[in-house]
Amino acid sequence: MRTSLLFAALLLLTIGAPAPAQVVGDPVDPSRGLGAGRDTLGVAVPAVRPEPARTPSARRMSSSLDPALLLDAAVDRGTYFVGPGDVLAISVLGAANLFYELSVTPEGALVVPTVGVIPILGLTLEETEARVRERFLDYYRNVEVRVTLSQVRTFKIFVVGDVPDPGPRVASSVTRVSELVPDTVALSQRNVVLQRAGGDTLQVDLTRFRHTGDTRFNPTVREGDTILVPGVDETVAVYGRVFFPGVYEFRPGETLSDLLQVANGNFGFPSDAHDEVRVSRFITPDERDFLVFTRDQATGAEGGAFVLQPFDAIYVPAVSNYKLQKTATITGEVVHPGTYPIRPDTTSILDLIEMAGGFTAEASLVSARLRRSHADSVRPATAQLEQVPLEIMTEEERQIYRIRQQADERNVVIDFEKLVGAGEDVHDIRVQHGDSLLVPEQRAGVTVLGAVLLPGIVAFEPGRSIEAYVDLAGGYSERADQEDVVVLKAKLETQLDREDVRALDPGDTIVVPFEEDKDWLAIFNTTSGVVGSILGIILAYIAATR
Known part of the structure; x- marks a missing residue:
C-alpha cells in the first residue's frame, strides 16, 4: 500500500508539480532537465522538466507597485499560517542531502518526492516544519529537516460596506487591513x-494603529476574509494640547485613557500640556456636565475605568509661553x-x-529705531482702503489712509541721541520679546529722488530748504509734481508732506513724484464695480428680509 501511494505521488509530481524538486548531488545539464536518478541512499528520483525561470514580477504580480504584497517585517514562524499558493523550501541534511522548493496545493498539502503527500492546511510555519520532519524521519535516519517560506501566497478577499468601490481585492498572506481600506476622513x-472565513470576527482600529504603530489593531488577512467598513455616525472629540487633536469615531467600550493614548500616539502628553483634563458630556440633548481629571488620573486607573459615551469631548489646555526663550535682536552698526x-x-x-x-x-x-514684532502692521480698515482708488475716497478716508501710510505703527519712538548722552534710560522703555533694534550707518547728506534732473545724495547743510536741495539735484524735471513732494525722515522713516517739514536732518530723503495722467475709464470701471457690489448686497438683504 505504501509503495502504491508513493508511486502515485511521484507520478503527480512528474506530470504537473508546481515547482520542480531538485536533488543536490551530481551536476545536471540545465538544457536537458533533471534526468531520472537516485538520491544518496539509492532511492529513485523521477525525471522532471525544469520550469522556466520566473522573474519576481511574474511570480508576484505588481509587487513593485502594490504595497499590499510586500513584507513589512520578517515572517513570524509561530503565527504565520501556511496556505495554498505558499512556496516552501525543504532542505534535508545529513545522511541524505536533499533540497525541494514546493508550492502548497489548492487543497492545502505538500507533494514531496520520495515522501508523499503531507497535509498542512491550517498549520503555522513552525507546525508545518514539525510535520514534514516527522514524515521524513519515517524514511530517513540521522537527517536534519528544515522548512522555510520561500514565497508568500496571493489570494482574493472582499472589502465591502461604506467604501468607494466595494468588491474583491488582491492580497497576500502578509497584507494588513490598513493596506486595503482607504485612509479617508x-x-x-x-x-x-x-470577518474570518471560519466565523471569527475581529474589531480593527486603523486610527489607533496609525497613531501608535500597534499592529494588534491592524491584523493581516487570510483567504476567505471579508473586510466590512461601516459608515461613520457617532463621534468623540479631543481638543487642545495633544499630538493628534481632532474628531474621532466613537468606539464602543473605549475609555478615557484609551482615547488619550490614541490622541497622543503612545508618546505621552506634549511637554507644554496643562495638568488638567476636562471632559464635556451631554446629560440631555441640550445640557452638558463637566468632569475634571489630572493628567495622571486621566491616563491611569481612573481614566481606564471611565468609559466614554457618544459625543463626549476632551479638552487639554496648553501652558502659555512654556519655557519660551525670550529674546531681542540688534542689527546694524x-x-x-x-x-x-x-x-x-x-x-x-541700554542693556x-x-x-x-x-x-x-x-x-x-x-x-536708529526699535521695532515691536507683535503689533499689526496692517489694520483691516487700511487693507480695505488700499483696494479703493484715492479719487473716490472721502476726505476722512484719505486722512486715515495717509496716516497709515506715513508711519509704521510697530516703531517705538526713542531719542537715541538723548538716551546715549544721558547714559540712562530716560524713556523708561523695556525691551519686549521679539523686539528688533536697527542701527543704520550714518549718512552725511540728504537724498533727493524722483522727478529731478540729477537724483542722488546732496551734502547736508543745516537750515537748507527743500527747494535748495532740489536745485542742487538739478531742479525739477518737466513732469515733476511739485505740489506732492514728500520727505522721508531718517528717524523712524516717517513720511511728511513738504509743508509739515520743520527742518531737514542728515539721512532724510526728499521724494519728488511724477505727474501722471488719470485713467478716467479705469476709475469709472472701478467705481461701477464698487457701486454694483454694494447694490447687490442691498438687494440680497431686501430679498432675505421679505
Whole structure:
C-alpha cells in the first residue's frame, strides 16, 4: 500500500508539480532537465522538466507597485499560517542531502518526492516544519529537516460596506487591513470589522494603529476574509494640547485613557500640556456636565475605568509661553550684532546695546529705531482702503489712509541721541520679546529722488530748504509734481508732506513724484464695480428680509 501511494505521488509530481524538486548531488545539464536518478541512499528520483525561470514580477504580480504584497517585517514562524499558493523550501541534511522548493496545493498539502503527500492546511510555519520532519524521519535516519517560506501566497478577499468601490481585492498572506481600506476622513477607520472565513470576527482600529504603530489593531488577512467598513455616525472629540487633536469615531467600550493614548500616539502628553483634563458630556440633548481629571488620573486607573459615551469631548489646555526663550535682536552698526536673551520686565534699551558691545563710530543715532514684532502692521480698515482708488475716497478716508501710510505703527519712538548722552534710560522703555533694534550707518547728506534732473545724495547743510536741495539735484524735471513732494525722515522713516517739514536732518530723503495722467475709464470701471457690489448686497438683504 505504501509503495502504491508513493508511486502515485511521484507520478503527480512528474506530470504537473508546481515547482520542480531538485536533488543536490551530481551536476545536471540545465538544457536537458533533471534526468531520472537516485538520491544518496539509492532511492529513485523521477525525471522532471525544469520550469522556466520566473522573474519576481511574474511570480508576484505588481509587487513593485502594490504595497499590499510586500513584507513589512520578517515572517513570524509561530503565527504565520501556511496556505495554498505558499512556496516552501525543504532542505534535508545529513545522511541524505536533499533540497525541494514546493508550492502548497489548492487543497492545502505538500507533494514531496520520495515522501508523499503531507497535509498542512491550517498549520503555522513552525507546525508545518514539525510535520514534514516527522514524515521524513519515517524514511530517513540521522537527517536534519528544515522548512522555510520561500514565497508568500496571493489570494482574493472582499472589502465591502461604506467604501468607494466595494468588491474583491488582491492580497497576500502578509497584507494588513490598513493596506486595503482607504485612509479617508469620510470613511470609518476605527470600527472596521474583519470577518474570518471560519466565523471569527475581529474589531480593527486603523486610527489607533496609525497613531501608535500597534499592529494588534491592524491584523493581516487570510483567504476567505471579508473586510466590512461601516459608515461613520457617532463621534468623540479631543481638543487642545495633544499630538493628534481632532474628531474621532466613537468606539464602543473605549475609555478615557484609551482615547488619550490614541490622541497622543503612545508618546505621552506634549511637554507644554496643562495638568488638567476636562471632559464635556451631554446629560440631555441640550445640557452638558463637566468632569475634571489630572493628567495622571486621566491616563491611569481612573481614566481606564471611565468609559466614554457618544459625543463626549476632551479638552487639554496648553501652558502659555512654556519655557519660551525670550529674546531681542540688534542689527546694524553695533560691535556684536545678533540675538540676545532678555527679561521683559527688567531689560532696558541700554542693556541691549551694552550686550551688543555698544555702537560703532559709524552708527547713526538719529536713524536708529526699535521695532515691536507683535503689533499689526496692517489694520483691516487700511487693507480695505488700499483696494479703493484715492479719487473716490472721502476726505476722512484719505486722512486715515495717509496716516497709515506715513508711519509704521510697530516703531517705538526713542531719542537715541538723548538716551546715549544721558547714559540712562530716560524713556523708561523695556525691551519686549521679539523686539528688533536697527542701527543704520550714518549718512552725511540728504537724498533727493524722483522727478529731478540729477537724483542722488546732496551734502547736508543745516537750515537748507527743500527747494535748495532740489536745485542742487538739478531742479525739477518737466513732469515733476511739485505740489506732492514728500520727505522721508531718517528717524523712524516717517513720511511728511513738504509743508509739515520743520527742518531737514542728515539721512532724510526728499521724494519728488511724477505727474501722471488719470485713467478716467479705469476709475469709472472701478467705481461701477464698487457701486454694483454694494447694490447687490442691498438687494440680497431686501430679498432675505421679505
